[in-house]
Amino acid sequence: MEKFYRDTFTPIEMSDKLSEERREEVVTCTLSRKNMIQEGDQVLIWFEDDVTYLVQVMPNRKLGIHQGRPVELADLIGRPYGDWLDVENGRALLLEPTVEDHMMKARRESGIIYPKDAAVILMKLGIRSGSRVIEIGTGSGALTLALVQQVIPDGKVFTYDRREDFLSLAEANLNKASLVSYVELKKRIGNEPFGETEVDAVVSDVPEPWHEVEAIKASLKNGGRVAALNPTYNQIEKASDAFQKAGFVKIEAMEILVRGILPRLGKTRPEQRMIGHTEFLLFAVKPAS
Ligand SMILES: C[S@@+](CC[C@H](N)C(=O)[O-])C[C@H]1O[C@@H](n2cnc3c(N)ncnc32)[C@H](O)[C@@H]1O
Secondary structure (H helix, E strand, O other): OOOEHHHHOOOOOOOOOOOHHHHHHHHHHOOOOOOEOOOOOEEEEEEOOOOEEEEEOOOOOEEOOOOOOOEEHHHHOOOEOOOEEEEOOEEEEEEOOOHHHHHHHOOOOOOOOOHHHHHHHHHHHOOOOOOEEEEEOOOOOHHHHHHHHHHOOOOEEEEEEOOHHHHHHHHHHHHHOOOHHHEEEEEOOOOOOOOOOOEEEEEEOOOOHHHOHHHHHHHEEEEEEEEEEEOOHHHHHHHHHHHHHOOOEEEEEEOOOOOOEEOOOOOOEEOOOOOOOOOEEEEEEOOOO
C-alpha cells in the first residue's frame, strides 16, 4: 500500500557539484550553529531596504542583486555570519537562514502555512525533538519545514500527499534547507490509513479533514494531539463535529492575527496593512478508549 517516495526522487536543489562528504557535512550542520560560511551553505543576504536573497554559496556562481553589480558567491566562503558585504551601491548583511526564511522563500505551488500559524501549531501539539509526526497534505512543504526543524535529530515527520508533483516540490524545498533526511514523503491514494502507529501528533492541511478522522485515530497514540487547518468556518465546524463524534476531547479552535508595528522614535504605530486571514486552527486530543 505504502510507497516510500524518496526511493524514486532525485534531489535537485542541493548542488550536485558538492562532494558526498561535503553534502553529509551540510546536512549535519543543520543541527549546530555555524560561525563561518562554507561552500554549499545556504546564506540569507539582507539589504537595508529589507530586500533579501536566499542563495546556496558555490564557486563560479554569481547572484544578480538590485544594488549594483552581481555578487561573486565564492567571495562569501570563509566569511563570518553576521558580517557586512560591500556591494556596488550599498552593503548587505550575511545571515544564517532561519526556518522562517526557508518557509517564506520556499518555492510554492500551493497555499502554505505561514510561520505565525506554524509556531502555534508546534506549541499546541507539543512537538519537540524526538517526536514522530504525521502530516496530511504536504503541499509545498512549508509546514513540513517547521515540523522537521522541531523534531530533529531523533524524531521523524511522515508527510502524505495525493500528488507526486507536490511531494517532489516539497522534497526540493526540504533538501534546500538540509532537512530532508528527517522526513518520509509518501504518496497517498484516496483516504487510505497511514502506515505509522502510536505517533505523537498529526497535523492535517487538507480540504476535508472530517474524512481523515478514523485514519488519524488509528495512528495517534492515546493522549496524542491533532491539528486540522482550514480557511473557512464551515470546514472547522464540520471537522470539530467529526472529531467530537469520534471521541476526541479538548477541542479548541482559534485564529492567529499578527499586526506589525513600526517602531520609530516618537511615532511608533501599527502598520496599515496586515494579513487579515490565513487558516483557522482546530486542535483536539485522543483519549484512551
Ligand atoms: C494547501 S496544500 C498544503 C500546504 C502545506 N501545508 C504547506 O504549508 O506547504 C494541501 C495539499 O493537500 C493535498 N491533499 C488533498 N487531500 C488530501 C488527502 N486526503 N490526503 C493527502 N493529501 C491531500 C493536496 O494535493 C495539496 O498538496
